[in-house]
Amino acid sequence: MKPLLRCYALLLLLASGCQTDADVNPVGEVPGTLVPGNFPVPVYSPEKNPPTRAAFELGRTLFYDPRLSRTGEVSCGSCHQQFVAFAHAGHTLSHGVDNLLGTRNAPALQNLRWKPNFFWDGGPSNLETMPLAPITNPVEMDETLDNVLRKLNADASYQRRFAQVFGGRGPIDSYQFLRALAQFTAALTSANSRYDRYARQEAGGTLSEPELRGLAVLRQKCGSCHAGELFTDESFRNNGLDSRFSADSGRAHITGRSIDVGRFKVPSLRNVLHTAPYMHDGRFATLGEVLDHYDHGMVESGTLDAQLRRPGQAPGIPLTALERTQLLAFLATLTDEEFLRNPQLSEQ
Numbered sequence: 001m002k003p004l005l006r007c008y009a010l011l012l013l014l015a016s017g018c019q020t021d022a023d024v025n026p027v028g029e030v031p032g033t034l035v036p037g038n039f040p041v042p043v044y045s046p047e048k049n050p051p052t053r054a055a056f057e058l059g060r061t062l063f064y065d066p067r068l069s070r071t072g073e074v075s076c077g078s079c080h081q082q083f084v085a086f087a088h089a090g091h092t093l094s095h096g097v098d099n100l101l102g103t104r105n106a107p108a109l110q111n112l113r114w115k116p117n118f119f120w121d122g123g124p125s126n127l128e129t130m131p132l133a134p135i136t137n138p139v140e141m142d143e144t145l146d147n148v149l150r151k152l153n154a155d156a157s158y159q160r161r162f163a164q165v166f167g168g169r170g171p172i173d174s175y176q177f178l179r180a181l182a183q184f185t186a187a188l189t190s191a192n193s194r195y196d197r198y199a200r201q202e203a204g205g206t207l208s209e210p211e212l213r214g215l216a217v218l219r220q221k222c223g224s225c226h227a228g229e230l231f232t233d234e235s236f237r238n239n240g241l242d243s244r245f246s247a248d249s250g251r252a253h254i255t256g257r258s259i260d261v262g263r264f265k266v267p268s269l270r271n272v273l274h275t276a277p278y279m280h281d282g283r284f285a286t287l288g289e290v291l292d293h294y295d296h297g298m299v300e301s302g303t304l305d306a307q308l309r310r311p312g313q314a315p316g317i318p319l320t321a322l323e324r325t326q327l328l329a330f331l332a333t334l335t336d337e338e339f340l341r342n343p344q345l346s347e348q
Contacts, residue, residue, distance in 0.1 A: 030056045040114065111190055132145065193271075
């Protein structure tokens with residue numbers, strides 16, 4: 001076991017010390033509880049919500065339960081599908097209750113433990129309270145927290161399972177509900193792509209020459225935003241999609257600052273071959289279109305990111321045909337088939 005994994009295992013054991021033996025599971029049994037050797041320290045560390053098998057399985061049931069919506073037809077898993085890294089396959093905008101369309105493209109749900117905030121505008125800043133936004137959004141799940149809790153408390157199976165995880169005989173409350181759901185979303189860790197095995201010098205981690213050159217292109221031309229092992233610096237940037245932002249002001253919707261108009265969260269490139277369509281509004285159907293945009297499709301505006309400006313020239317990141325080919329070759333190595341197919345993350 002690598003040193004970082006050993007330290008993390010010890011942390012999990014210490015964090016679980018106040019639980020009974022029946023509640024403590026072997027380290028690593030719950031998906032995503034071990035920090036990969038090439039990853040940084042997580043924001044949502046395990047001691048904040050010590051993973052157990054029973055709590056993880058309860059969270060998984062909640063994630064796929066459509067009763068969390070007003071109509072009983074839309075679950076978290078409706079718009080976040082495992083086989084596309086918990087994005088929404090082929091949907092520019094997702095359909096919520098009553099077949100209403102949302103306003104943004106559903107982002108992939110992966111490596112959430114490492115995020116300081118969530119969504120394209122960074123509104124929620126806590127993994128446990130994040131689900132309240134889609135649950136209460138009138139075009140997504142359109143439900144109230146009180147009604148969700150009422151449904152859960154009316155279900156004998158949920159009553160039994162929540163009591164098993166949290167103890168006590170009282171009704172299921174918001175604290176328990178959100179903590180249980182976070183057990184599952186925190187487990188959505190993608191860290192076993194061919195690139196990861198290369199980075200950790202593990203078996204099966206060989207990259208071809210074009211893939212290595214593609215990695216060099218990415219680090220040179222894209223690495224200021226898609227940085228580190230998570231392939232995002234979690235910043236908010238205007239990448240030249242529009243000159244007017246009346247429909248969606250991005251980060252400014254949260255901060256109210258004019259300098260944040262048109263800025264959106266930099267998404268991770270992990271599993272990017274599977275998370276189309278791209279951008280906050282899903283305007284690009286293919287990675288080729290994305291590269292076209294960065295090469296010659298950017299629009300100048302007052303908040304365009306400084307990294308994309310070129311004095312005396314149109315904004316953008318020039319890419320030769322060879323660099324595009326190499327970059328796409330490398331991006332394919334970020335696909336984590338184990339994450340996309342892990343039955344423990346599927347609806348049971």
